[in-house]
Amino acid sequence: MKFLFEILKIESISGDEGQLAEFILRSIKQRKTSWKVIPEIYSGENFHNCILLKFGNPRTAVFAHMDTVGFMARYNNQLIPVGGPEIVADSVLEGRDSLGEITCKLHGEQDEIFHDFPRGIDPGTRLSYAQNIRLDEEFIQAAYLDNRLGIYNAMKLCETITDGWVVFTTYEEHGGGCMPFILKFIQETSPIKQALISDITWVTEGVQFHEGVVISIRDKFIPRKKFLDKIINLAKESGIPFQLEVEEHGGSDGREVQFSPYAIDWCFIGAAEENVHTPNEKVSLADLQSMLAIYPYLVERL
Numbered sequence: 001m002k003f004l005f006e007i008l009k010i011e012s013i014s015g016d017e018g019q020l021a022e023f024i025l026r027s028i029k030q031r032k033t034s035w036k037v038i039p040e041i042y043s044g045e046n047f048h049n050c051i052l053l054k055f056g057n058p059r060t061a062v063f064a065h066m067d068t069v070g071f072m073a074r075y076n077n078q079l080i081p082v083g084g085p086e087i088v089a090d091s092v093l094e095g096r097d098s099l100g101e102i103t104c105k106l107h108g109e110q111d112e113i114f115h116d117f118p119r120g121i122d123p124g125t126r127l128s129y130a131q132n133i134r135l136d137e138e139f140i141q142a143a144y145l146d147n148r149l150g151i152y153n154a155m156k157l158c159e160t161i162t163d164g165w166v167v168f169t170t171y172e173e174h175g176g177g178c179m180p181f182i183l184k185f186i187q188e189t190s191p192i193k194q195a196l197i198s199d200i201t202w203v204t205e206g207v208q209f210h211e212g213v214v215i216s217i218r219d220k221f222i223p224r225k226k227f228l229d230k231i232i233n234l235a236k237e238s239g240i241p242f243q244l245e246v247e248e249h250g251g252s253d254g255r256e257v258q259f260s261p262y263a264i265d266w267c268f269i270g271a272a273e274e275n276v277h278t279p280n281e282k283v284s285l286a287d288l289q290s291m292l293a294i295y296p297y298l299v300e301r302l
Contacts, residue, residue: 001135003027004152008133008142011095013070013126014082014174020066021049024151024168028053028158037162042185050178051168053158058190060302061165061264062295063179063253064154064198065172068144069277070128071106071113073097073121079106079113082126083173086278087113092130097122103130129279138210138285145273145281146200147172149288153198153270157295164299165192172199172253179256187262194227194302195266196295197254200283201245203272212241213290216268219250221258227265231298238297241290245272269294 012020025043028051032038039053049066069083071093081087091106093115102125104117115121129143142148154166165186171177186192201207201214215235217228235242257266271287 001152003155004148005133007151008144008148009131011070011126011128012066012068013128014067014171016126017049017066017170021051021168021170024066024155025051027155031158035158036160039158039166047182047185048178049170050182052182052185053166054190055158055161055166056163058164058192059194060299061167061186061192061195062154062157062198062299063167063169063195063257064150065147065169065253066151067170067173068128068146069173070126073115073123073125073127075123077114077117077120079108079115079127081113084277086276088278091279093127094130095121095125095127097125102127132279139282140285140288141280141282143279143281145283146276147198149200149283149291150198150270153291153295156292157198157299160296161299165190169253176253176256179253180260183257183260183262183264193264195254195257195264196298197252197257197266197268197270198295199252199268199270200281201250201268201270201272202247202276203274204245204247207243207245207272209272209274209284210286211243213243213287213294214245214270214272215242216245216247219245219247219252219268221251221255223254223258223267224265228267230302231267231269234298234301235294238294240294240297241286242294269298
C-alpha cells in the first residue's frame with residue numbers, strides 16, 4: 001500500500017490538483033511497462049491536470065477523481081469551504097502562502113469559519129486537513145480516503161486491464177466541470193457506452209462495514225436500470241462480497257456522465273466510509289479488498 005500512503009500525503013483541493021496529478025503521472029510512467037497492456041497516455045495543459053489512459057479497444061471507462069474538499073482563506077481570518085467539508089472544531093489545517101508554511105486550527109460553525117494562525121493568510125490560500133493515517137487489521141482511517149482509495153483502485157486496475165479507459169479527473173468535490181471535455185475527447189478518440197465511478201460512499205443504516213463493496217442503485221441521480229441489472233448479475237456471479245445502496249442525496253462524476261450529450265450508462269461502485277469529509281474518514285479493509293477485486297472482473301465482462 002506504499003502508493004496509497006504516498007498519495008494520502010499530497011494536497012489536492014479542488015482546483016489545485018496539479019501536484020497530485022504530477023505524482024500519479026510519474027507513477028504511471030514508472031509502472032506501465034509491468035502492466036499487461038501499455039496504455040496511450042493523454043495529459044498536460046490541454047487536459048487541465050486530468051489524466052486519461054487508453055488501454056486496447058475500450059468498451060468501458062473508469063473514472064476516479066483526484067480532488068478533495070478543503071478550505072480557502074478569505075479576509076480577517078475567515079475561511080470558506082471548498083466542496084462540502086464537515087466543520088469539526090479544532091481540526092488542524094495545513095497549507096502554504098507567500099510567507100511560508102501554515103499550520104492552524106479550525107474554529108466556528110458552518111456559516112462562520114475562522115482560523116487561529118497568528119498572522120493573516122494570503123486570500124485564496126487553500127488549506128487542507130493535517131494527515132494522520134491509522135491502519136490496523138480491520139480498518140484504514142485518514143483524511144481524504146475519499147477519493148484516494150478510488151485512485152488507488154484505478155491504479156491497481158491498470159495492472160491487468162486489456163481494454164478500457166482509466167481516467168483521473170478534477171473538480172468533482174466542488175461542482176465538477178472537467179467531465180464534459182473529457183467525455184468529448186473520449187467519444188471522439190475511442191468511444192465507450194458504459195462507465196464505472198471509482199469513488200467512496202457512506203456507511204448508513206443500510207450499508208455497513210465488512211459487508212462488501214457498495215453498488216449504488218441511486219444517489220441524487222438514477223442510472224439506467226437495465227445497466228444496473230447487468231452489473232448486479234455480474235457481481236452475483238463473481239462471488240465477490242457486495243451490498244446495494246439506495247440514497248436520496250449525493251453525487252459523483254456519474255452525474256456529469258448522465259447529463260452529457262452522450263448515451264453512456266454509468267454506475268457508482270466503491271467502499272463505504274464513516275466520518276465523511278472529516279480528518280477521520282474510516283473504511284473497512286475487507287470492503288476495500290472487494291472493491292479492488294470487482295473492478296477487473298466487471299471491466300473484463302462488460
